[in-house]
Amino acid sequence: MLTMDNIVRDGHPSLRRVADEVSIPASEEDKLVLNQMFEFVLNSQNPEIAEKYGLRPGIGLAAPQINISKRMIAIHVHDEKGELISYALFNPKIVSHSVERSYLSSGEGCLSVDEAIPGFVPRYARITVKGINIDGDEVKIRLKGLPAIVFQHEIDHLNGIMFYDHINKNDPFAEIENAVAINR
Structure with missing residues (x-):
């Protein structure tokens, strides 16, 4: 089981690779890792399990965050209508x-x-993502x-980009042109 001890912190080289x-x-090994990442995200959202294991709640995780430089992400989040987006x-x-x-x-x-780290992080309002699920099917x-936003954040991790790289350094809360605010 992954815990917060498995999460590498800002400054770790795998986050910039x-x-x-x-x-x-x-491979079976890659499937195991991806399953563990997904389990971590689910566990982090369960108050009892999160408290027992000291997990910070998360809605997404990318393999570089556990020091594995491979293109794998796990996401479990609800949209504004309450629909579950879980991949x-x-x-x-x-x-x-x-x-x-x-x-x-x-x-x-x-x-x-x-x-x-305060500031607005500009993202695309709508995206289409392709990937391969754990069963080997293209989705x-x-x-x-x-x-x-969550998918863009996690895919950025796969490219060595941190969310704060997108924040306007001179004016972190500057209005973003042609953008809609998402309240969470």
């Missing part, structure tokens, strides 16, 4: 995106970043709102 593609069909994917890619932007009005956080997912 571009992760390698996972060979498909995925564990190998080699996720954004294949299309909107011109319109969005951002979380409360800013973004990260399991690998212990302190709050294509259209996302908007919070789930779109």
Whole structure:
């Protein structure tokens, strides 16, 4: 079982490395890791388990955050209608995106970043992602709102990009052109 001890912190070199593609069909070892990542995200959202194991609640996790430089993400989040968006994917890619932007009005956080970093993080408002699920099937997912932001955050991890890299350094709360605020 993964715990917070497995999460590497800001400054760790694996967070800045571009992760390698996972060979498909995925090895049993890669499937095990992806399942453990997904289990971590689920456990972190369960108050009893999170308290017992000292987990910070998370809605997404990327393999570089557990010091594995491979293109794997696990996401478990509800959209604005309460619909569950729950995926564990190998080699996720954004294949299309909107011109319109969005951002979380409360800013973004990260399991690998212990302190709050204030500021708006511009993201695409709508994206389409392709990836391979744990069963080896290709999936294509259209996302908007919070789930779109979460997928972009996790895919950034696979490319060595941290959320705060997107924040305007001179004016962290500057209005983002052509963007809609997402309240969470």
